[in-house]
Amino acid sequence: MDVRNLHGSVSPLSAREPLAEALPGWAGRIVVAEAAAELGELVAAEVAKALRADPDLVLGLATGRTMEPVHAGLVRRLQALPSGELNTIRDHWRSFNLDEYVDLAPGDPRSFGATMRRQLGDPLSIPPERLQLPRGLSADPAAEALRYREAIAAAGGIGLQLLGLGHNGHVGFNEPPCLASAMGRCVELSPSTRLQNGGLFGGDPAAVPARAITLGLAEILQARRILLVVSGSSKAPILSRLLREPANPALPASWLQTHPHLQLWVDRAALDG
Structure with a gap:
């Protein structure tokens, strides 16, 4: 390309x-892209283009530092549209996030639900019910994972899926080892993932919830198109592995290369280390 x-x-x-x-x-x-800011703008432009072409497009969304400039760029681009076009996109908006922590309330500022409202929902005036996530406070996380999978299927599946890449190769919260057939479920988070996500928890990995509800690789690979976004020098080692290793359970993101409509979007820092 x-x-x-x-x-x-x-x-x-x-x-x-x-x-x-x-x-x-x-x-x-x-x-x-040359830098993370440019990368975010390019990915945002691609998502905005897709939404303008098909306002009924079902989005698969993600959180994390890599996605912050993507969300910010998408807000800027959509807010710049004529009001009628923006209203159409807003009225037809349907998105499903990859995951949510277990035992965090939706109003907890550290939850992914709160993050999505701050970064997309509130700036674009998208009703909260259109920004769907797993319910982290469900009394039965396994049943909630099933309900969430069924909700996505009822919506017609994910049209465009955004993904980040974890330092250990996870996508969503599909920790290694993981098969491509793994379905949405409640998972235990690895120590490396809790360390990576400790920023919103006072830098204390022990404060990061130990469990999460995540879409599985099976659902992710059913998306009609996937954009995998990787930025920053800290991701260079895992990106290097991803580019060189065949699909295998020890590197969950490696299964993405089997998808016919995958694009990998990276900045120079992630590529060159």
């Missing part, structure tokens, strides 16, 4: 490491 054709910027993909050593399956599927 030539970035110039998509966005008017040039990025010599084939000549640089580690792309020269990437598995053949990644050819034509990688978009490179």
